[in-house]
Amino acid sequence: MNTTALETTPQAGYCQLASVARLPKRADFLRVAAKKRRWAAPGLVLQVAPRPDDVQLAEGNVRVGFTATRKVGNAVKRNRSRRRLRAAVDRVMTRSARVDCDYVVIVRAATAQRPFAKLVSDLEIALKKCDAFAPGQEGKAE
RNA sequence: CCAGGCGGUCGGAUGGCCGCGCGCGGGCAAUGGGGAAACCCGUCCGCGUGAGGAAAGUCCGGGCUCCACGGAAGUACGGUGCCGGUUAACGGCCGGCGGGGGCGACCCCAGGGAAAGUGCCACAGAAAGCAAACCGCCUGCCCGUUUCGGCGUGUGCAGGUAAGGGUGAAAGGGUGCGGUAAGAGCGCACCGCACCCCCGGCGACGGGGGUGGCAGGGCAAACCCCACCGGGAGCAAGACCGAAUAGGGGCUGCAUAUGGCGCACUUCCGCGCCGUAGCCCGGGUAGGUCGCGUGAGGCGCUCGGCAACGGGCGUCCCAGAUGAAUGGCCAUCUCCAGUCGUCACUUCGGUGACGGAGGGGACAGAACCCGGCUUACAGACCGCCUGGCGCU
RNA sequence: UGGGGCGUAGCCAAGUGGUAAGGCAUCGGGUUUUGAUCCCGUGAUCGCAGGUUCGAACCCUGCCGCCCCAG
Numbered sequence: 131m132n133t134t135a136l137e138t139t140p141q142a143g144y145c146q147l148a149s150v151a152r153l154p155k156r157a158d159f160l161r162v163a164a165k166k167r168r169w170a171a172p173g174l175v176l177q178v179a180p181r182p183d184d185v186q187l188a189e190g191n192v193r194v195g196f197t198a199t200r201k202v203g204n205a206v207k208r209n210r211s212r213r214r215l216r217a218a219v220d221r222v223m224t225r226s227a228r229v230d231c232d233y234v235v236i237v238r239a240a241t242a243q244r245p246f247a248k249l250v251s252d253l254e255i256a257l258k259k260c261d262a263f264a265p266g267q268e269g270k271a272e
Numbered sequence: 273c274c275a276g277g278c279g280g281u282c283g284g285a286u287g288g289c290c291g292c293g294c295g296c297g298g299g300c301a302a303u304g305g306g307g308a309a310a311c312c313c314g315u316c317c318g319c320g321u322g323a324g325g326a327a328a329g330u331c332c333g334g335g336c337u338c339c340a341c342g343g344a345a346g347u348a349c350g351g352u353g354c355c356g357g358u359u360a361a362c363g364g365c366c367g368g369c370g371g372g373g374g375c376g377a378c379c380c381c382a383g384g385g386a387a388a389g390u391g392c393c394a395c396a397g398a399a400a401g402c403a404a405a406c407c408g409c410c411u412g413c414c415c416g417u418u419u420c421g422g423c424g425u426g427u428g429c430a431g432g433u434a435a436g437g438g439u440g441a442a443a444g445g446g447u448g449c450g451g452u453a454a455g456a457g458c459g460c461a462c463c464g465c466a467c468c469c470c471c472g473g474c475g476a477c478g479g480g481g482g483u484g485g486c487a488g489g490g491c492a493a494a495c496c497c498c499a500c501c502g503g504g505a506g507c508a509a510g511a512c513c514g515a516a517u518a519g520g521g522g523c524u525g526c527a528u529a530u531g532g533c534g535c536a537c538u539u540c541c542g543c544g545c546c547g548u549a550g551c552c553c554g555g556g557u558a559g560g561u562c563g564c565g566u567g568a569g570g571c572g573c574u575c576g577g578c579a580a581c582g583g584g585c586g587u588c589c590c591a592g593a594u595g596a597a598u599g600g601c602c603a604u605c606u607c608c609a610g611u612c613g614u615c616a617c618u619u620c621g622g623u624g625a626c627g628g629a630g631g632g633g634a635c636a637g638a639a640c641c642c643g644g645c646u647u648a649c650a651g652a653c654c655g656c657c658u659g660g661c662g663c664u
Numbered sequence: 665u666g667g668g669g670c671g672u673a674g675c676c677a678a679g680u681g682g683u684a685a686g687g688c689a690u691c692g693g694g695u696u697u698u699g700a701u702c703c704c705g706u707g708a709u710c711g712c713a714g715g716u717u718c719g720a721a722c723c724c725u726g727c728c729g730c731c732c733c734a735g
Binding site for chain 1: 290291292328558559594595596599600601635636637
């Protein structure tokens, strides 16, 4: 990992990083899935849809939801997979995701066992394929 | 030391970077939402705290909430079933009884009724249920033969017989002696069984004595009978707040058609409604708040009890999420099996020590709470007990 | 959370106390010059584990997997 981009949080005055909010409602999941903008990587599936205009978020934030179906394992496997994806999302999407969209990340069977670096690259590729990649503009939320 | 039985405890450790939920305290110049403001949401900082022994399966029992209900009994349905205890309750647990297994520590099983009734017992077998004669065995007659005492290789007839053979899971007590034509509880002894009496025990039951020659096959996890228990639903219970849209009601204003409906009917007249605008009201959806953690609570000591368990005292506050927090990545240590190398021992099968690189560390995630049951589980530790071997 | 159903050969399945039917598919053989058709043969931990019974796919108990319904 040459990117020592883990520069600890800049002082909270200005230039604050985008943060990730959760997408908690079933209706939002259905709306994102209905847009049919998606990409399946070995470790995850990404779905993207434009955020409705009437949703006001703090500037630079994106909303992400997670889905883990019962087919990928028992509750422990589902929880662990979702947490690893959440960690990958925190690392990637705060810098590289378009801020005018909502996202849904779906757990696949391989998610729990896949190396974490691969999960990160899976997510980056999926963002590019879904035309939602905003190349590393730290905090340049516009 | 080896093999085994029972009970219990634990469920990797430490650290680094980055994060999450909840609680408490503090900050917020500017920016986002609300507010007249204080301030709230939000955001930032600090501190505290944050999964299990099964949180699981949802198989039982309760608390709690709502609904139903005059009492009691009965019926139906479902469940439970040796006895006594324990408990809020249980189908749980503890102790005991009976049967079975094991050298033993110990483990496993289960209500009663088949003499209230119905039903089933395939195949085989003579016969499978008011017992029954296939082969045998025995007696008599007949037949044959005869040395006239008998004898039987007879396809015969009439009887006796449940000891033997054979079938079956099961064939109407077992073993032995006597007895008999052969046999048979026919008689006797012991065992089993049934009934009666006595003794011990709260009881299941056990012990002893007597009587009876033995009746009443098995299956009730087949229907069933008997006793006891059970109102229903479940925190998505339930309570409160409540947007947009549609619909309902009220008040006021306007309009009121040549129309429709109503005021019992017909004509005329009159009134009201069906229209629309504004304001207000209630039901209710999305959504939100509460329910929501001081409890049949944990730990320690002590007393009663064989125990389950109960009493007393002290002490602690110990998760509250809701597309669902309790994590992600890494390092070191630790444990495990295999592999490679070196060394030592060797009964040449291996065993042990050290080191190296990699691998693995289970089952599993609170969802209102509690008592159990069942199932899953890498590995480690502790205590008691049994059998065997060796030494003293 | 509550309720219901299913599991039998590779597939579809009958059987509900007494040797586990049948069809399709597979394989082997026959018929045919060859192939199709047709005929004969071939295969089962009855989801798993205990129990009741002389005997269990069937009855009882506990698990496992799948499907459906209601809120």
